[in-house]
Amino acid sequence: MNILVTGGAGFIGSHIVNTYIKAGHRVTVIDNLSSGKLQFLNPKVNFYEIDILNPDVSEILKSEKIETINHHAAQISVSESVADPLFDVNSNIIGTLQLLQSAVSFGVNKFIFASTGGGMYGEQIFFPASEDHPCQPLSPYGISKLCAENYLTYFFTKYGLSTTILRYSNVFGPHQNPYGEAGVVAIFCERLVNNKKPLIYGDGKQTRDFISVSDIAQANLLALDPACTGIFNLGTGIETSINYLTKCLVKISNKNIATEYGPVRSGEQRRSVLDYKKFHKGFAWKPEVQLEQGLVETYNYFQNERS
Ligand SMILES: NC(=O)c1ccc[n+]([C@@H]2O[C@H](COP(=O)([O-])OP(=O)(O)OC[C@H]3O[C@@H](n4cnc5c(N)ncnc54)[C@H](O)[C@@H]3O)[C@@H](O)[C@H]2O)c1
Structure with a gap:
């Protein structure tokens, strides 16, 4: 499969890229290297140093014949989102929306989106939080992730784009x-x-709820399954x-x-703390x-x- 990973030079993205390449996929990465590093990049990727907001991204989708977008590029800092909510909106909402529009224009079949469990559920009402826990983000970062999620669901309903939203707990590991x-x-x-x-x-x-990045990368591999659409929590439940x-x-x-x-x-x-039963039931994933x-x-x- 031809896959575009945005933010593929970053912490989580670089592990996903490695997992996809190991599984035999052809991977293109776009990253503006604002926090990502060239040395994290798998040498087998086609790399473009470009911002997701740059209109030329659609040309890359076209020329690389991208079938699936895995979207990990984002403004990830909660305090930055408080200090400069407009920058956060541009990266995390406008950037995601532009990619969704390009995906539909250039025949991409599937869109996987890295979201947040902690930032989404806020001060939890029940433990662990399942996907139907009320979304009550406490920061502009959480608000923009929720808004981007809603755009994914809209593109699924309106254009039939297969969308997968993965809400992570606290991911840790190398990079x-x-x-x-x-x-x-x-x-x-x-x-x-x-x-x-x-x-x-x-x-x-x-x-x-601390989850290893290698478990998250494995979940992103399983998420390529065409049957994997909707919202899923990824955590350990611990x-x-x-x-x-x-x-x-x-x-x-x-x-x-x-x-x-x-x-x-x-x-x-x-x-x-997140309840991952839904993804476990659907795709036999569990933290290893x-x-x-x-x-x-x-x-x-x-x-x-x-x-
Ligand atoms: N780390 C966690 O615990 C965690 C938890 C929940 C969700 N997430 C989400 O996972 C994704 C990856 O996070 P991470 O922890 O690997 O962060 P990271 O900063 O290591 O990775 C983000 C990557 O995106 C790139 N990037 C940022 N803005 C860009 C832009 N406008 N255009 C192009 N490239 C851009 C950066 O250079 C970097 O390589 C993010 O969407 C984040 O919100 C992370």
Whole structure:
């Protein structure tokens, strides 16, 4: 299959590209390298350094005869979305809408979209959150992801474009940016590798659902199935406190480093965990990587990066 991966030089996108290539697909990547890195790119891809908002993207769809778009390029920072909601709207809503329009114009069959569970469900009412949990985004980032999701559903109904919305929990693994505000695993690995204390905001009892990027890449492979349309949560269903996560990472680092605590960050959810039963039932997917095992692999990656 001819697949376009947007954001294929980024953290999650680069793993999806590798999985698609391993499965025998022909992969084209578009990425503006705003956070993605050339060294993450599989050498077998056709790469275009271009912004998703650039009208020339439609020419790429045409010339590469793209059959499926897997859309991972986005403005991913919650705090940036608060500081500059218009930039977020341009990347995450207008950018997605332009791709959807080009998809329909150039005969693309399928569109897979990376969405967010945490950003979508807000302060959860029930645990774990299934896909029918009310969407109550707390940030412009969550609002724009919800709006883009609604456009996908509209294009499915109006034009018959096969659309798949994957709502991720907290993804972690190699290639994640350790200098952002999110991605606590990457941030803490980087700090520990550099002999710095991990800094926890609040009491550390807040919980997240940490899913390995290799499980997410595998789910994106299964999502190529023409029968896979609609909205699906991808997480582990397991709540992990930031205190436990930190304890594991400090142990893995084998260093005698204390943990620091800082003030609670405003707008941060207390508990977040996703129910992945729907995708499991439909496509026999389940998370394979245990948290502790994934943390060892991720820590080793950051340690090797340093040396
Ligand atoms: N990391 C997570 O835990 C998580 C959770 C839920 C959803 N997501 C979603 O998954 C997707 C990938 O996130 P990630 O964590 O890999 O982030 P990332 O920043 O590593 O990847 C995004 C990639 O898109 C590129 N990009 C950004 N804006 C672009 C634009 N306008 N045009 C072209 N390229 C552009 C960047 O250079 C980068 O390579 C995003 O849509 C994000 O919202 C991530």
